[in-house]
Amino acid sequence: MTAADHPRLALVVPCYNEAARLAVAEFESFAASHPDVRFVMVDDGSSDTTLACLEGLRARSPRGFDVVALPSNAGKAEAVRAGMLHAFDLGAELCGFWDADLATPLDELDQFVATLDDRRSLLMVFGARVQLLGRSIARSALRHYLGRLFATVASLALRLAVYDTQCGAKVFRATPITHALFATPFEAGWIFDVELIARLIRLRRQLDRNDVAQLIYELPLRTWHDVPGSKVRARDFARAMLQMMRIYHRYLRRGAPPLPLETGVQADRVPM
Numbered sequence: 001m002t003a004a005d006h007p008r009l010a011l012v013v014p015c016y017n018e019a020a021r022l023a024v025a026e027f028e029s030f031a032a033s034h035p036d037v038r039f040v041m042v043d044d045g046s047s048d049t050t051l052a053c054l055e056g057l058r059a060r061s062p063r064g065f066d067v068v069a070l071p072s073n074a075g076k077a078e079a080v081r082a083g084m085l086h087a088f089d090l091g092a093e094l095c096g097f098w099d100a101d102l103a104t105p106l107d108e109l110d111q112f113v114a115t116l117d118d119r120r121s122l123l124m125v126f127g128a129r130v131q132l133l134g135r136s137i138a139r140s141a142l143r144h145y146l147g148r149l150f151a152t153v154a155s156l157a158l159r160l161a162v163y164d165t166q167c168g169a170k171v172f173r174a175t176p177i178t179h180a181l182f183a184t185p186f187e188a189g190w191i192f193d194v195e196l197i198a199r200l201i202r203l204r205r206q207l208d209r210n211d212v213a214q215l216i217y218e219l220p221l222r223t224w225h226d227v228p229g230s231k232v233r234a235r236d237f238a239r240a241m242l243q244m245m246r247i248y249h250r251y252l253r254r255g256a257p258p259l260p261l262e263t264g265v266q267a268d269r270v271p272m
Helices: 024-033 050-060 076-089 106-118 141-158 176-181 192-206 235-252
Strands: 009-015 037-044 065-070 094-098 124-128 136-138 169-173 216-220 223-225
Touching (some): 009 076, 009 106, 024 037, 024 106, 037 050, 037 076, 050 065, 065 076, 076 094, 094 106, 106 124, 106 216, 141 235
Parallel strands (some): 009 094, 037 065, 136 223
Antiparallel strands (some): 094 169, 124 169
């Protein structure tokens, strides 16, 4: 693969039984207008025709789409991790992940890239679903209030003023430390986003740096809409609290065991 073949941004899209609602035309239109973006479509062991749908995207636009097929359903966390490792291997400058239902429209992606371009000290940009005047953020009342409760608990555990850990739109600068965040399977389920931040906190502490708040930027989305068919249920929030306790014990408590430092991490510097 030559340098010219490297996409500037590799965007992971985890898919599990998405054949009936995958917005194929929107993905294809965006890929055609953004030749510097490569979609990494991950089939998480779907039991429907999702994989065939993704292979069709790749066949029609081989420079716009890669497909990673997991042999069995491993869950969103592992699907994202597998896709991100593939994205890093592509040599992209930026890597990220995006929900397949396009609750966050692809048009929002340009804002993420512009923010990383404008603020070279940032390592990652997270979408945030903030209901502000002039924005179109549509969530069910139950999911909104459960989400606010969960975000408060996450913020207290992380000791970080993070507003929305669970928005499925995130873009990272590809560096040794971001690669290290995805090097091993996540212990949490669908709150792997919190575990990701906890890993970053733990790694920066090992490097005697207390700068995580300066490395992450939460970008208020202009548009986000609940899409029917979400696989997250209200009962999952109860499970999430238990997972939060495991995350705290593994990464954040005093005396938590160190994480392995991959080659290059100790010398990692965020571009200024």
